[in-house]
Amino acid sequence: MSNGVPSNGVRSISDDQRRARAGRRHLLAPSRRVARVEQVADALVGLHATDAATVYLSACARLAEPSAAEVERALYEDVSLVKLLSMRRTIFAVTEEFAPYVSSAAARAIAVKERATLLKHLREFAEGWDEPRLAETERAVLAALAVRGEATTSELAVDVPALRETMLMSQGKPYEARQSVGSRLLRLLASDGHVRRCRPRGSWLSSSYPWAPVPQWPDVPVREAKAEVVRRWLAAYGPATVEDVKWWTGWTLGDVRKALADVGAVDVVLSGGAAGLVLPGDTEPVEEPEPWAALLPALDPTMMGWRGRDWYLRPQDVPALFDRAGNAGPTLWWCGRVVGGWAQRPDGELVWRLFTDVGVEGRSAIEAEAARLSLWLGEVRVTPRIRTPLERELVA
Template identity: 40%
Template sequence: MRHVTDEERRARLAVRHALAPGHQVGTAEQVVRAMTVLHATEPATVHLSSWARGEGLTAADVSRALHEDRTVVKQLAMRRTLFVFPRDLLAAAWGGPAARVARTERAAIVKDVVKAGIDADGEAWLDRARKQMLDVLAGTPEGLTAAEVRQAVPMIDVKVAVTPGVSWTASRILTQLGASGEVMRGTNTGGWHTSRPRWTLTRHWLGADPEPAKADDGYREIVRRWLHTFGPGTEDDLVWWLGSTKTTVRTALTELDAVAVTLDGGRTGWLLPDDANEPGDPGDPGDWAALLPILDPTVMGWKERDWYLGPHREPLFDRSGNAGTTAWVNGRVVGCWVQDAAGVVEVRLLERVSARARRALDDEAARLTAWLAGFRVPSLYGSPAMRAH
């Protein structure tokens, strides 16, 4: 059985994730493909993740790919998380992890409709609500905001406390319709750092009705791309990342003829056959440094993270497991970054680095400061290291 060291994994990360000099890419679509998907829970993450990997990419370039060219598309999928997908991977999502989320959301809405006393037949109520919403959107190709959908469909214009301190509104039905692939987050009515979408039918946004893959086919394709981007990874990594089951992961690995390898620390990882047959590591990518945003897919790509986080897991993640900003040197996280009141990016180290590495990080901070041009990135999340004074 081939052994893959942590050093080789870090070299793979540098190249496959388009982070090392000479391996960055030129378009937002190429960034998304390099990473399989981008996290989009925070709108700014999509643009900042693209900045870190794309040579000369501007915020306008990323927004154009999302809203004009539509070569990349936002889709709720794995772990009920919003991601940006390349268009040709959407069918796999709709048939696999997104369909799983849609079923779970439907069951939860039906239960809450009954519990809140809205209708004793939650299934029938939800079916009527969905139909009315889809009919309204069918007549509005340019899409509607969530508020406009509520106004157009009075039966969903409700806000009900199901349990103390927890309420739900019509937005949950839009979420369910989005997970099922029937509607999409279309044109953004706010800036690149906000999420204020017009909801639109998928056929209006993409020019065709969704055609989900079969579930096994969908999961297999997503696992294949994950292994190319993040491999080698363990079963536990994949189960967590997909928000799925071990049976689903094992089926996909078997159908892909994935090859088991040993990892430092004694764990078993998996690679695609072509990767496993390559001798040695992918070569030395050279020294590199990167500043990655909150919830960047590199830091969130695995469940087992010691090989790149070292002792820094606790200061870099909030209590819900959301990663804050991270500062990287040669495939390891060494700190985080923040902005001061004027928008200047500052690196906060959690360990000592060489003078050369510090200069590289400072250069990245200056480059990001110039790119943001005084704009301070808003965030709902913040790690202990980011909040520390």
């Protein structure tokens, strides 16, 4: 092997190089920070948006001048970021330009399944529902939104009373609960690209928001769309394994392999001899960025970017940082490695725990990032929807 190239011509990419790429391409090194949230979303392919706070915290960790107002501008004023239930049935905020590809590659197929599931639940747990009535109700909701411009689910229920009906789920079980038809139906229409979430009623952490109709995106062929998603993902997260791509997209292995072939993915060797893939022309070493620290939120795209995480996360630290469903909580990073976790207490104080010694430089950098985060948060208090053992312990 010479210069990272074995005798068979397949280049080797070290873990150090993977961490260097993450620092540069995920905009985490200070010199790589950007001005606009759309640049962050494109750099990461999309921002996790299941928890409203994650979009803001992930974006601001990568903005040269972090502010909630900059994120709100993109989401609610320019509407240049769109939230879609897409890869892995997770809500992602993606740029408006990229949204048609995500919709075709993932969201539409999920919407088909969501509609079938909702119809099944309506037939089982509500009265008088069938496919024609569901379709009629969807049309009525879209018509009401066209008149109102935007409205919450409860406001729409004034115009479409069927939205007030409920389904009794898990009857007789300890977790028995009633679900409104409206909450499920609006989420379905969002998955299908017909409506979007507007500015929340309340703070940017609020989960009470109105809906608005959206123009229909151009129709992108599914195969072309999947290839574009994988191309962007490899540009941001490569090198990666086939298993990483399959996990992140939530697609079948066949669809993943077809998309990788369509973008001409190139074989590389990862540390330990694992087979990896990069885009054509992306096998050369990248320059190491300056030392960097980051406080990343629960479900941050970098933390949730790969299925195989040993190159940036020690296995013994997983139980403290993840919930039982495999969702990551808030994490501390130093030069491409997860070195601990953090939380915000009710009084606003940011607290953290290190799992490994990062030296004087690392501790100083983490303290500076914590001060930077505290400054733009101000009086806002963030409790992540994903509560992990370490986050709960730090808050207590």
